[in-house]
Amino acid sequence: xxPHRIHFNSPRAAGRELANMARAxxxxxxxxxxxxxxxxxxxxxxxxxxxxxxLTTSCTxxxxxxxxxxxxxxxxxxxxxxxxxxxxxxxxALHGARPVFADVRPDTLNLDERRLEELITPRARAVVVVxxxxxxxxxxxxxxxxxxxxxxxxxxxxxxxxxxxRGRWLGTFGAAATQSFHETKNFTxxxxxxxxxxxxxxxxxxxxxxxxGTDRGRFFRGEVDKYSWVDIGSSYLPSDLLAAFLLAQLEQxxxxxxxxxxxxxxYRDGLADWAAARGAQLPVIPAHCESAYALFHLLxxxxxxxxxxxxxxxxxxxxxxxxxxxxxxSKMGRTFGGQPGQCPVTESVCDRLLRLPFHNGLAEANxxxxxxxxxxxxxx
Ligand SMILES: *Cc1c(COP(=O)(O)O)cnc(C)c1O
Numbered sequence: 001x002x003p004h005r006i007h008f009n010s011p012r013a014a015g016r017e018l019a020n021m022a023r024a025x026x027x028x029x030x031x032x033x034x035x036x037x038x039x040x041x042x043x044x045x046x047x048x049x050x051x052x053x054x055l056t057t058s059c060t061x062x063x064x065x066x067x068x069x070x071x072x073x074x075x076x077x078x079x080x081x082x083x084x085x086x087x088x089x090x091x092x093a094l095h096g097a098r099p100v101f102a103d104v105r106p107d108t109l110n111l112d113e114r115r116l117e118e119l120i121t122p123r124a125r126a127v128v129v130v131x132x133x134x135x136x137x138x139x140x141x142x143x144x145x146x147x148x149x150x151x152x153x154x155x156x157x158x159x160x161x162x163x164x165x166r167g168r169w170l171g172t173f174g175a176a177a178t179q180s181f182h183e184t185k186n187f188t189x190x191x192x193x194x195x196x197x198x199x200x201x202x203x204x205x206x207x208x209x210x211x212x213g214t215d216r217g218r219f220f221r222g223e224v225d226k227y228s229w230v231d232i233g234s235s236y237l238p239s240d241l242l243a244a245f246l247l248a249q250l251e252q253x254x255x256x257x258x259x260x261x262x263x264x265x266x267y268r269d270g271l272a273d274w275a276a277a278r279g280a281q282l283p284v285i286p287a288h289c290e291s292a293y294a295l296f297h298l299l300x301x302x303x304x305x306x307x308x309x310x311x312x313x314x315x316x317x318x319x320x321x322x323x324x325x326x327x328x329x330s331k332m333g334r335t336f337g338g339q340p341g342q343c344p345v346t347e348s349v350c351d352r353l354l355r356l357p358f359h360n361g362l363a364e365a366n367x368x369x370x371x372x373x374x375x376x377x378x379x380x
Pocket of ligand 1: 057059088158
């Protein structure tokens with residue numbers, strides 16, 4: 001058993017998950033693209049207004065699909081934030097591209113749009129943005145820079161589902177966006193994801209790539225009388241059992257997002273004076289952004305203080321965790337030319353960042369306990 005009483009993350013059923021899964025089994029269709037996959041897709045498509053939504057086995061696989069849609073050739077470059085999960089870079093490296101690491105803004109920890117243009121070489125094909133913690137990147141500037149140089153924008157929207165930038169949903173700015181339904185995200189089916197296709201020219205091919213390079217989707221719609229191998233592809237369809245689980249979560253999106261918003265504000269209000277006194281930086285949400293409330297993080301003044309605070313919380317049964325390590329300094333990142341000093345903000349924040357318990361089932365009393373334990377921390 002974990003020594004922690006208050007978990008950093010704890011996946012919860014929102015209500016109808018098991019009933020939905022039983023219905024999928026009774027219907028006799030538990031492979032991909034059944035009734036529940038269609039319902040998840042329709043819900044996301046209607047809510048977000050994306051051209052198309054394809055459920056996938058993970059966000060990683062959805063990112064790999066965008067690499068295939070870009071038709072990357074060896075030597076092509078894809079600009080990615082160094083401060084992100086491995087898949088943001090690996091999905092493109094896997095398909096032959098060279099990741100070019102961008103630094104992030106010190107306030108939102110999102111890709112620094114002010115330094116983007118200098119990274120766009122004639123070999124650049126795409127820029128991948130991550131809306132860290134669910135707060136939108138500066139999409140106006142990023143889209144303008146990308147358009148001016150003819151590179152595509154891809155949103156790794158693993159944190160951003162139902163967040164907004166200037167009143168518009170995150171995930172609807174790039175040519176495509178990717179979602180994650182991993183158990184650590186706002187909405188989950190254990191492992192799962194989605195590809196939001198916004199670029200109409202990519203729609204038909206995305207469907208084929210997901211179905212092992214076949215036109216099976218068209219066959220099921222009665223548009224062709226048999227299906228066959230028409231392109232490259234792989235198997236990126238989740239089981240309808242997982243979609244059945246996921247639908248129950250997505251249908252509760254208003255309640256889930258309200259709960260997470262309340263938790264976020266609970267931490268922010270409960271820690272504001274403490275953070276000011278300690279020199280800790282609380283998360284920043286610019287006025288033109290509505291967060292998706294994916295997580296609650298703070299930056300301590302030093303790595304030593306961060307580690308001491310983690311130990312202090314652990315001694316009280318509270319699990320807190322750090323987050324990304326700089327991709328440009330990883331073993332793989334260095335093979336693509338990553339060097340110390342290349343992304344100074346990323347290098348500085350990774351050692352000082354702490355995430356507090358944050359999940360759909362976190363009780364208010366437990367959050368109050370975390371805040372109290374934080375406020376009792378005396379470093380040194
Ligand atoms: C979680 C996450 C991923 C990976 O999601 P999977 O569904 O586990 O593949 C990718 N990018 C970011 C920013 C994430 O947070």
